[in-house]
Amino acid sequence: MARVEGNGSGNGSGNLREVRKGSLRVIFQSRVMKTLMQRAQHFARSSAAVLINGESGTGKELFAREIHRQSFRAEKPYVQVNCAALSEQLIESELFGHEVGAFTGAVASRAGRLEEAKDGTLLLDEIGELPMPSQSKLLRVLEERQYQRVGSNRQLDVQARIVTATNRELGLEVQEKRFREDLWHRLNVLTLTIPPLRDRRDDIPLLVDFFLKRFQLEGEQRVERVSSSVMRQLLQYSWPGNVRQLRNSILRGCVLATSTEITSIEFPSESDWRELDFQVPDSLNDLPLEEIERRVIMSRISRCGGNKSAAAETLGVTARTLRNKMDRYRKLGLMNDECDPQHDRFHSGDVTAYGAMSPSRMAHRHS
Template sequence: MIAPHELTPGLPAPQASAPVPVFQSRCMHALLERVRRFARASASVLITGESGTGKELLARRLHEAGPRVGEPYVRVNCAALPRNLIESELFGHESGAFTGASNRRIGRFEAAAGGTIFLDEIGELPLAMQVKLLRVLEENEFQRVGSNQDLHLHARVVAATNRTLEERVRKKRFRQDLYHRLNILALHIPPLRERREDIPVLVSYFIQRFRNEAEVAIRGVSSSVMRQLSDYHWPGNVRQLRNVIHRACILATGEIIDEVDLPSEDEPQTGTPQKLPAVFEQLPLREIERIVILSRLRRFDGNKTEAAAALGVTPRTLRNKVTEYRKLGFSC
């Protein structure tokens, strides 16, 4: 069986006594079967898919379904690492290796020994560090910053990205040799809009997860709401669906959810051009972008990860925009 908690960001596994719903789409059945086979191997895995599809949960599934279960699982967000400290974060450093390095530090690769290191947002890794990562993968060795001692790589490497790495290779932003080295085994998670038959299963699962936060015992959603959810194009994928159901459970006044809060600018396309709000008609594109970004940040209470997912951009891109707006005097 393929349980939604296996690929749903932020959800614990249900209790053993509770019924476990299964995904209905063939693509998810095929994907989980590949995960089962790949889990036994030690080769690098590259997981691709849009933001919010559950790439980290898939990486954890790879780790837990294989012989490394019980060993360390170390996640690294490559986009969040300060550029001047990336090498130290990944490989560690010796005391005195650079200003401020007062003690020896164990890096993420060393900490993951025997287990799995998950390199999330690998497409954001600077080119200079890509060269060093390639050497580690090819030679199974690395050195702490400030040391000449080779340390053996004992961790399985799993990487993930919501970028199209082939395009970044063409634009010379990602090394082709590193791409091929990471892409020995490949897993692609389809966006939710391409597996709409899974939406009712996930809706039911999320209601069970969040029903205790409601003032009444939520039993389900109305047929009209289910149609609305099934027709929606979900730019934030499963993560966005989870947030919508969570909010609906809290706001519901009856046992059946008969209304959900879907942002109007993200409504499904009907084939006819959508008329812009009148206030946008005279504004330059840059100003419209700022209004939409700040509005989305307010909707998610300043949570940049969730806002970025809903906008269809990386958290790093959103952070750069926020920094730019703050310099202009806007409150973000």
């Protein structure tokens, strides 16, 4: 089936080490992924900024780690920041750090992620979610290669290599005035675009084998293989959730397996990943775009039983983006009581725990 590249020692210890790390040092079967790996290795020789594009779940963070591993910075720190998980008020402190008394609650000095990365690599994940004011500050840091902790006048040098990742089309975001064009050009020096899993099905057997080995190493699963019928299903499925969905599906299959072989696999229905069957007016042309968007969002939240984390997942946006839109609707008096955050039925962990499970199945699982 698939192989994991070892270290040449011949004893298999290299294989186990690579699986344990979850690295990309594997022999991909698809030509496109071999090409991407070669490009990543070339990028690793440079200190220029790298922008990694791709749908959610395609493995952008793994490529960022591989670039770090292949670079002369490999023994230096690797630090990751999820821009979508931070409020606008916290981003500056998180990236640059702060001094005592810089703001309410700053009872001690704290180094920021740039400082923690030192001369290693800093990954800014979900860079497309960075608010405009923070984009301006990041641009200045990249141009001047210096920054200050919040509440300090002392200049600190930027030594880390900056890698960014996004599932958004930043070129389109620039056209829509949601992302700074000058920052985009600054980040878009070297680019990797990771294709969705449906466009590289040759990698599915390898990834299945990789995940099975990984779960065995974690000590909880004893499954060694999947049946030929299951493999055919895996190869035919469209994988809207990409590699992350495949991983969760294999893990779910391992948990439910009654032997060392997975003989059945469960997929969400294709309709769960397509456009919603929500009700909208026939006269769409009579409505502004923002109102159409609001109705789509409210319908999706309702369909997910009030679970905004699941709604964001199925809409293809981050929870932070959905929260910002709902805050705007609330200020305009357009928010229904049943959509208030206090009425969430589930928590964000449900999405991870059930992988790509459809919202309706998640609701049934909790009922």
